[in-house]
Amino acid sequence: xxxxxxxxxxxxxxxVGRGQYENIGDLILRRQLMAWAAPAAQLHVYVGQSPEGYxxxxxLPADAVVYRSLGDWYRAALLAALRGPVAYxxxxxxxxxxxxxMKEHLVMLPLLAAIRLRGGxxxxxxxxxxxxxxxxxxxxxxxxxxxxxxLWRDVRTAEYLRVGELMPDLAFGEGAPDEVVAAAAxxxxxxxxxxVSVRGDERAPAYPGSGWVEGVRRYAAANGLRVWAVAQVDxxxxxxxxxxxxxxxxxLGWSAGDHWQQEQRLRALYRRAALAVSDRLHxxxxxxxxxxxxxGSVTSGSDKIxxxxxxxxxxxxxxxxxxxxxDEVVAALTAAEARREEAVARLLEARAALRExxxxxxxxLGVAADRLETESDRRPLVVHLxxxxxxxxxxxxxxxxYLAWPFERVRVAVITSRGAPHDLVAGGRAALGAVxxxxxxxxxxxxxxxxxxxxxxxxxxxxxxRLARRRGLAxxxxxxxxxxxxxxxxxxRLVRSVLRxxxxxxxxxxxxxAVSAAVVPSQRVHVIPNAIAAGAPAVKEDLLVFGGxxxxxxxxDVLQEAWSRLDHRGWELVVAGPVPDESVxxxxxxxxxxxxxxxxxxxxxxxxxxxxxxxxxxxxxxPMFLLEAMARGNAVVSTSVGGVPELLAGGRGVxxxxxxxxALEAALDDLLRRPDAVDRxxxxxxxxxxxxxxxxxxxxxxxxLWLDALHGGSVR
Numbered sequence: 234x235x236x237x238x239x240x241x242x243x244x245x246x247x248x249v250g251r252g253q254y255e256n257i258g259d260l261i262l263r264r265q266l267m268a269w270a271a272p273a274a275q276l277h278v279y280v281g282q283s284p285e286g287y288x289x290x291x292x293l294p295a296d297a298v299v300y301r302s303l304g305d306w307y308r309a310a311l312l313a314a315l316r317g318p319v320a321y322x323x324x325x326x327x328x329x330x331x332x333x334x335m336k337e338h339l340v341m342l343p344l345l346a347a348i349r350l351r352g353g354x355x356x357x358x359x360x361x362x363x364x365x366x367x368x369x370x371x372x373x374x375x376x377x378x379x380x381x382x383x384l385w386r387d388v389r390t391a392e393y394l395r396v397g398e399l400m401p402d403l404a405f406g407e408g409a410p411d412e413v414v415a416a417a418a419x420x421x422x423x424x425x426x427x428x429v430s431v432r433g434d435e436r437a438p439a440y441p442g443s444g445w446v447e448g449v450r451r452y453a454a455a456n457g458l459r460v461w462a463v464a465q466v467d468x469x470x471x472x473x474x475x476x477x478x479x480x481x482x483x484x485l486g487w488s489a490g491d492h493w494q495q496e497q498r499l500r501a502l503y504r505r506a507a508l509a510v511s512d513r514l515h516x517x518x519x520x521x522x523x524x525x526x527x528x529g530s531v532t533s534g535s536d537k538i539x540x541x542x543x544x545x546x547x548x549x550x551x552x553x554x555x556x557x558x559x560d561e562v563v564a565a566l567t568a569a570e571a572r573r574e575e576a577v578a579r580l581l582e583a584r585a586a587l588r589e590x591x592x593x594x595x596x597x598l599g600v601a602a603d604r605l606e607t608e609s610d611r612r613p614l615v616v617h618l619x620x621x622x623x624x625x626x627x628x629x630x631x632x633x634x635y636l637a638w639p640f641e642r643v644r645v646a647v648i649t650s651r652g653a654p655h656d657l658v659a660g661g662r663a664a665l666g667a668v669x670x671x672x673x674x675x676x677x678x679x680x681x682x683x684x685x686x687x688x689x690x691x692x693x694x695x696x697x698x699r700l701a702r703r704r705g706l707a708x709x710x711x712x713x714x715x716x717x718x719x720x721x722x723x724x725x726r727l728v729r730s731v732l733r734x735x736x737x738x739x740x741x742x743x744x745x746x747a748v749s750a751a752v753v754p755s756q757r758v759h760v761i762p763n764a765i766a767a768g769a770p771a772v773k774e775d776l777l778v779f780g781g782x783x784x785x786x787x788x789x790d791v792l793q794e795a796w797s798r799l800d801h802r803g804w805e806l807v808v809a810g811p812v813p814d815e816s817v818x819x820x821x822x823x824x825x826x827x828x829x830x831x832x833x834x835x836x837x838x839x840x841x842x843x844x845x846x847x848x849x850x851x852x853x854x855x856p857m858f859l860l861e862a863m864a865r866g867n868a869v870v871s872t873s874v875g876g877v878p879e880l881l882a883g884g885r886g887v888x889x890x891x892x893x894x895x896a897l898e899a900a901l902d903d904l905l906r907r908p909d910a911v912d913r914x915x916x917x918x919x920x921x922x923x924x925x926x927x928x929x930x931x932x933x934x935x936x937x938l939w940l941d942a943l944h945g946g947s948v949r
Contacts, residue, residue, distance in 0.1 A: 241318050242599025243354060246270045247310040248322040250291055250299075251281040255467030255487070257496050258404065258515030260290045262325040262359055265403040267293065269358075269591045270322055273598035277313075279306035286491035295673055310344055318352040320598050321345065323380070325359035325403055338376040345379040354597055358384040358590065359403040361541070365393050382597055384590060387540040400590050401545045401583035404515055408522025409504065409944050410613060410678070411581055412642055417524030418577040420507055420570070423945075427458040428502060428520055429476055430511040431530075431554075434468035438512065438533035441554040445530070446479050448562025449510065453480070455563075456570075461485060461502055465516045493676075497705055504944055508569060512554065514538050523944075526576050528569045530554040545583040547576060615643045615939050616674060618650045618667065618694045619684040628684050628713050630833065630857045631763055638932050643680075643939060650694055664693055671701050680707040680939045685731065686714035691724075695731035702734040707943040710735035712745050716852045721748045728752060736942040739935070741855035742876030759938055762876065764931030765860040765922065773866070775804045776843035777901070780836055780858040781850075783812045783827075788849030788872065793819045794894035795849075795901060802905050807843070809836055840865040844911055845904060851891045853877055859886075864922045868914035870900050885921040886914060 248267055252259030267276055276297040280288055288299060300306035313319045321344065328338075345355055357380050370393065377383055383397030391399045408414070417424075429449060431441060453460050460482025464473040470487040477484035485502060488495045500523055503509065509520030510528040514537055521527040529538035529551030539551050550572075552565035621632045635645050650667040671681065683698035685691050691714070702708045710732055714720060721728040729752045732738055738758045740746040749758045781787045789808065796806055801824040811830040812818065818827060831839070840846065846862030846869050853875040860880070862869055869886035871877045881888050887904070889896040904911050924930060 241352060243274050243318050243320040244316075245277055245313050246274050246320045246322060246598065247277045247306070247313070248279075249324040250278040250288075250293075251283070252324065252326065253466075254284055254287055254492070256515075257290075257465045257492065257499065257519070258513070259326055260287065260492055260496065261407055261515060261519065262403045264291050265406050266322055266325050266359060267291065269594050270320065270356075270598060271297075273320065273595060273600050277306065277309060279303055284492070286493045286495070290493040290496060292675060292677065307344065311347055314344065314347040314351055314353055316351075318354070318599075319348060320354045320356065321348055323355070323357040323360060325386075327361050327363050329363050338373055342375060342379070345376065349379055354382075355380045356382045356594055356597065357397070358382065358400065358594060359386045360384075360390070361386045361402075362390040362393060365389070370394060382594065386544060387537075388543045389536070389540045399544055401586050402514075402518060402541050403587070404518040405522060405545065405580060405583040406587045406591075407677075408500070408519065409524060410642065410940075411584060413940065413944050414522070414524055414577055414580055418574045420573060424505055424507040424524070425458060426502060426506045427453045427456075427460050427482075428463055428506040428509040428511075428516075428525065429460060429480065429482075429530075430463050430465060430469055430513055430516045431472045431476060432466075432469060432512050433464075433472040434466065437468075437472075438531065438535075439555060440472070440475070441530070441532060442556060444556070444558040445554040445562050447559035448557065448566070450480050451559060452563045452566045453482075456507070458507055459483065461506075463499055463502065463516070465499055465513060465519070469513070493705060508566060510552075510566070512538070514541055517550075521576065521580055524577075526569050526573050528552060528566065542579075545579045545586075547579040550576075613643050613678040613680060613940065613943055614675070615640075615645050615680045615682060617645070617647045617682045617684060618697050619647060620649055621647050628686065628690075630861075631711075631713070632684065633833075634764060634928065635932075638928055640932065640936055642936055648697075650697055667697055668700065671697055671706075672704070674701070674704070674706060676705050678943070680709060680943050682709040682711055682939070683731075683735070684711045684713060687716055687720040690714070691720065691727065691731065695727070695734075698731060699734040702736075708735045709737045709739060709939060709942050710749075711739045712741060712749065713854050717745050717854065718748050721752075736945070737938055739938065742879065744875065745854060761934050761938065762880070762926050762931060763855050763857055763860055764928045764935075765857070765864045765926055771838075771841035773844050774842050776839070777804055777806045777845040777847060778839055778843045778862070778867070779806070779808045779810070779847050780840075780862075781810045781848060781856070783808060783810045784814060784817060786851050788851055788891065789817055791849045791892060791894050791897055792847060793822060793825075795898040796825065797822055798894075798898050799902055799905065804845075804905055807839060809839065837861060837865070840867060843867055844915065845870065845901075847871070847897075847901070849889070849891065849897050850874055850877075855880065860922065860926050863918035863926070866915045866919050868904060868911045869918055870897070870904070880926075881918075883917070883921065884914070885918045 250263050271294050278297055279300045377396050384400040385391040385397050386402045460480045462473040462476035462482055463485045464470040464487040467487045473484050473486050503520040503523035503525055506520055506525035508528055509517055509525040510530045511517050512531050517527040527550055531551050532555035542550055617632050619632050620629055632647055648667045648670045649663050681701035683694040685694050698708050732749055732752045738749045740749055740760050746758050746760045783789050806825045807828055809828040809831050840862050846867040848856055848859055848871045850872055855876040859869055859871055872891040873888050874891055878888055887900045889900050
């Protein structure tokens with residue numbers, strides 16, 4: 234084996250993606266290995282006559298070339314190998330070391346020779362043997378000799394072939410992120426399922442004995458677990474239904490055709506499983522990678538599960554499903570649960586070993602050191618639909634905040650889904666580009682967050698959110714609109730269709746939460762306020778600031794009327810924001826400066842210097858302007874709309890009725906007369922922001938919800 238980086242990088246990677254189509258385990262292994270090689274060069278993958286959903290489950294890059302004909306793929310590989318260095322990936326999984334099973338390895342020898350002659354590479358990783366006869370081993374040796382890297386997935390295969398190295402099974406690299414797995418070291422109440430499956434193909438062992446059935450049923454009942462029998466392989470469907478009937482449980486049978494969706498349904502169950510009991514290696518492994526305790530259950534004396542788990546240092550996880558008594562089965566499952574912490578630790582170690590092997594493969598294929606995937610690159614990606622930059626608008630500032638924050642467990646990106654207001658051409662281009670980008674998102678570790686206001690925003694980002702859901706991505710609807718309740722009442726079908734496409738909903742106020750909970754299950758809806766960064770220390774001045782669109786909805790008419798009646802006592806009112814209708818302004822008012830639309834940084838500088846912030850809106854959700862003002866030590870005066878009363882509760886601000894100039898005048902007059910009241914409100918607002926609305930307080934909650942959408946799904 235050579236692992237050097239002095240040779241030329243490969244120009245293409247040829248791989249066999251075909252496998253046992255009706256087996257999710259085969260799909261997992263091929264997907265993982267091709268993901269290892271994808272950064273090196275364009276993938277050329279032979280899939281054969283794969284059924285619907287199989288190719289989708291491979292999660293190939295957009296530029297991958299897919300072949301239905303083995304002959305076409307072989308010719309393309311041979312021609313590419315003669316032109317320059319290419320790579321060949323041996324199919325991972327179980328190989329049949331029999332005279333019949335050797336034909337695949339013998340047929341590939343001419344291609345391997347051509348690849349090696351032209352400086353290419355061949356990688357055999359994640360392979361294990363089904364048989365252990367001496368003659369096929371000798372026939373395999375030329376293929377092994379022509380390989381640059383050989384990595385076996387179980388201890389018995391490595392000992393039998395005596396060439397190559399040991400690695401954990403590729404499937405250990407799939408599933409929930411490390412931090413979610415680590416949290417499973419202590420069983421949570423949400424893990425309320427016991428998953429079982431039994432092989433039902435041509436190599437099927439005897440059906441489990443009555444003692445096993447009774448023991449599983451007793452253990453589940455004693456521990457408050459619901460039993461789910463699953464089919465991760467098509468051939469197991471009949472036995473899954475039989476198991477469910479015998480154990481008094483529910484069944485997730487094989488869903489014909491759509492392999493990718495079947496895997497997602499299975500993983501949603503595994504994320505809620507306390508234990509997974511099966512004689513299928515990759516049922517046990519897949520559930521383990523979602524946080525379940527793995528339990529091998531065999532009736533035939535097979536050591537397959539044990540020898541693969543021995544490769545990661547977890548020994549003795551199988552139990553006898555044939556002759557064991559019910560008491561013995563209960564004892565075995567109890568002992569397995571007691572090893573939960575050990576099972577998690579060995580899985581995390583296996584993943585670390587796989588990351589090292591992945592880097593080894595990528596270096597061998599010529600991936601430059603600065604492009605090697607780091608641990609942080611493996612974090613789930615949270616993609617926001619909206620717009621960012623230095624433009625007015627609360628939603629924009631929310632997205633700007635997400636991009637600037639150093640989240641520990643996720644990466645954050647934005648798909649620009651709209652252009653500048655009233656620019657229909659730019660908006661159309663942005664929307665079409667957003668559709669294309671959503672279609673290209675990787676599904677296994679991506680969350681799509683639609684930031685929804687009302688009208689066009691709800692339609693545009695809502696359609697994108699529905700598209701993401703149809704593709705099988707995790708989705709979150711983040712509601713912002715100040716008039717969302719009224720909008721929902723006018724457009725109930727639209728709101729229902731969009732919110733039902735979301736795994737989780739973030740509302741900014743109790744009013745929005747109640748409207749959402751009437752459409753989707755209430756446990757999916759969470760009230761989380763917008764967050765805000767702290768201000769910069771500055772000398773305070775006698776300034777009263779309004780920030781936002783200068784229009785009727787924001788109550789500028791009410792503010793101007795109230796100000797016209799006040800004794801200003803040397804204070805200055807600054808009105809900052811875009812003016813869509815000049816006729817609403819009273820530019821002759823004394824003590825008022827109309828600053829127009831300011832860059833966000835300038836508005837924040839203004840709030841750093843001001844003492845009072847005022848927003849007499851007729852409609853809001855959770856206004857960013859008020860949060861920014863509070864975080865910068867302003868006393869706040871606003872109206873009883875949306876989430877404002879909750880925001881300013883407990884003495885953090887003054888709330889007046891909307892559209893009431895007299896009430897606003899009285900509130901402002903009281904503050905202008907009593908500087909001590911201004912200071913007291915400002916201090917309470919600043920303290921409240923730090924506790925409830927600071928980025929340090931809010932962003933971890935939002936991050937938890939994003940990950941919950943990804944790993945919790947919507948299984949009920």
